[in-house]
Amino acid sequence: MLVGSVREGRFAPVVARWFAELAEQDGRFTVEVIDLAEEPLPLALPPVPPAVDPEMPRPAQMAELTRRIAAADAYVVLTPEYNRSFPASLKAAIDWYYTEWAAKPIGFVGYSGATGGVLAIEQLRQIFGELHAHTVRDYVSFPRYYELFDADGTLKDPTGPARDAQALLDQLHWWGALLHTARHENPYAGTAH
Template sequence: MTDNDRLRVAVIIGSTRVGRFGPVPARWIAAHARGRGDLDVDMVDLADAGLPTVMGGDDESEPLPEPVAALGTRLAAADAFIVVTPVYNRGYPASLKNAVDWYFEEWSAKPVGFVSYGGAGGGLQAVEQLRNVFNEVHAHTVRSAVAFSDFPDRFDAQGRPTDAEGADAAAKELLDQLSWWALALKEARGRRPFTV
């Protein structure tokens, strides 16, 4: 495999809450992605991104705030995204919505996969809402997702899933779909730029 064949995946930790669990499943899925041999991983932690929560007006001549421009460069370089999200009050974190709303072209015509965690539902309520949100920025969400219900009991002290066999199979399915769509959409964007 040449470097040109490799795909760049941004793994996005969606929660910025103090004491959050998100880095644990994010590191786990990132390790799976790196282990495939066809994916390069950029770990994006929204807690470190410093995105403003107040957006500018419609004046496009105004420069973007530096944190917005910096993250935008990383998102634009990605061929695909894995969003790691908890479920908060039957929805997804405000920090994640803020990150989606600052950008448009950076998401467009690229696939998005999900790793979620929560109580009995494993965060899937957040994922289902995010599918609608990403549709509006012309991203393609892949069908398979990884969900960890009752998450504190699903990982050991080293950050490995206690059901390694089941979790690894779910990760493979997600990454197989994500890489297929990433390659297909990258080739399509190369032939004809995506326009709205």
């Protein structure tokens, strides 16, 4: 899971904890949480983007993040919605990589005051499509998230979100297994220029 918010006082850890616990309980996933607030991620990109030079050198402090992103067979991106979009930290994390996203499935969990992060999710679908990733149809959304969780970070009524999360996980597992096999049996060449 890629946690996209780095804002001070952010709500992302509450939602990330809830989703990660569900994914672990599912039993089909090894869940790793990559929290961008804890990653040394430069916002300034190199002069030659990874789409042109996928082997471009990255700063040494990004080695572990690069390893973790490259190793994953599937991703869940957790995004808040700020001003009808996603945070700059998330865009930077996406843009530092290119082939690492290719032919891998991506699911989304969003939260915001009004739309539940849906506008941010729809924009992210376009970006990941450009990177040759496959975004799964179902997602989890928390509109007015501040009313949905109690003071301890427990979801007051988990029925709807848990159902949505299960649909997302089912799709992520199916696509993840299929694309894992495909990448290993017939390496994806769609990112070659």
